[in-house]
Amino acid sequence: MLCNKSKSETKYWLNELNTHLRAYYKFFRFGLIWEKDKTATLIISVDGKVGHFKKADDLIAYAPVIPGWTFFALDQPRPIDLCIENLIKKTGVDPQEFKFSISANSPLGCWLTIYHPMITPDNYHEVFKLAYGAVYNILGERSFGLNVGKLQVTNLSYANDDELKDIEELPACIDSQASGVMVNEDGNLVCIY
Numbered sequence: 001m002l003c004n005k006s007k008s009e010t011k012y013w014l015n016e017l018n019t020h021l022r023a024y025y026k027f028f029r030f031g032l033i034w035e036k037d038k039t040a041t042l043i044i045s046v047d048g049k050v051g052h053f054k055k056a057d058d059l060i061a062y063a064p065v066i067p068g069w070t071f072f073a074l075d076q077p078r079p080i081d082l083c084i085e086n087l088i089k090k091t092g093v094d095p096q097e098f099k100f101s102i103s104a105n106s107p108l109g110c111w112l113t114i115y116h117p118m119i120t121p122d123n124y125h126e127v128f129k130l131a132y133g134a135v136y137n138i139l140g141e142r143s144f145g146l147n148v149g150k151l152q153v154t155n156l157s158y159a160n161d162d163e164l165k166d167i168e169e170l171p172a173c174i175d176s177q178a179s180g181v182m183v184n185e186d187g188n189l190v191c192i193y
Contacts, residue, residue, distance in 0.1 A: 014032075017030060018030065021044070024059070025052070025055050025059075027046045027047070027049060027052045027055070028044055028045070028046060028055070028056065028059075029044075029045050029046070029047065030042060030043060030044055030045065031043040031045060031075065039068055039069065039070050040068060040069050040070070041069070041070045041071075041072065042069060042070075042071050042072070043071075043072045043073075043074070043075055043076070044056045044059055044060060044071070044072070044073055044074070045074055045075050045141055046074070046141075047141075048136060048141050048144050048145040049145065050145040050146060053073075053074065053142065053145065056073040056074055057073045057074075059073065060072065060073040061073075074140070074141040074142050074145075075136070075140055075141040076140050076141075077137070077138055077139060077140035077143075077171065078137050078138075078140070079137065080095050080096060080134050080137050080138050080167070080168075081095055081096075081134070081137070082137050083133065083137075084129075084130055084133040084134060084137070087126060087129055087130040087133065088130065090126055091118070091123055091126050091127050091130055092118060093116055093118050093119075093123075093127055093130055095130060095131070095133075095134035095167065096167065096168070097116060097167075098114050098115065098116055098131060098134060098166075098167040099114070099115040099116070099156060099159065099164045099165065099166060099167065100112060100113060100114050100115065100164070100165055100167055100170055100173075101113050101115070101159065101160070101163040101164055101165070102163075102173065102177065103163075105177050106149060108149040109146065109147050109148050109149025109150070110147060110148060110149055110150075110174065110177055111149060111150040111152075112135065112148055112150065112151050112152070112170075113152050113153070113154060113159075114131040114134075114135070114151065114152070114153045114154075114167075115153070115154060115155070115156040115158070115159045115164065116131075116153070116155070116156055117155065117156040117157070119153055119154060119155045119156075120155070124153065127153050128151075128152075128153050131151065131153045132151060134167065135148065135151060135170065138167070138168070138170055138171060139170065139171055139174060143171070143174060143175075147174045147177065148174075
């Protein structure tokens with residue numbers, strides 16, 4: 001197992017995995033999660049590019065069963081701040097303070113606006129990257145790729161308070177946009193149109 005290898009051996013084998021994945025399909029990237037004495041996880045991702053989802057799904061569908069390993073196609077939903085800590089430090093913006101609104105829903109996905117009071121013209125691009133990463137994290141790659149058509153960020157002062165929601169409500173809101181029915185608090189299907 002990789003956790004029992006030296007740093008140079010680990011680097012070598014991770015480079016080999018990357019080389020083989022990219023030889024199979026140039027848009028693949030991977031993530032590995034392993035802890036000592038637990039099942040290891042290999043995630044095949046295409047960075048949210050919907051046109052390549054089928055390739056990732058197919059590869060995982062044909063993966064052999066290997067004891068001690070779990071395989072996933074596409075990044076699963078995860079903590080909002082995972083892998084974006086540098087952007088959080090650089091901007092001083094906590095992604096858990098984001099608010100959002102959905103201004104349109106089309107066959108190409110919803111138009112999502114992310115709001116925060118510290119967005120300025122000077123930090124717009126960095127906060128955009130932060131918001132992109134945060135939304136990707138909490139939705140997961142499949143939902144992000146299929147349901148978010150356009151993402152923009154703006155200062156909270158431009159928001160219509162009636163349409164604002166806290167960022168942690170985004171997955172449920174996206175799910176309700178994607179379906180004509182949803183499950184209510186009693187566990188019953190309810191038509192939302």
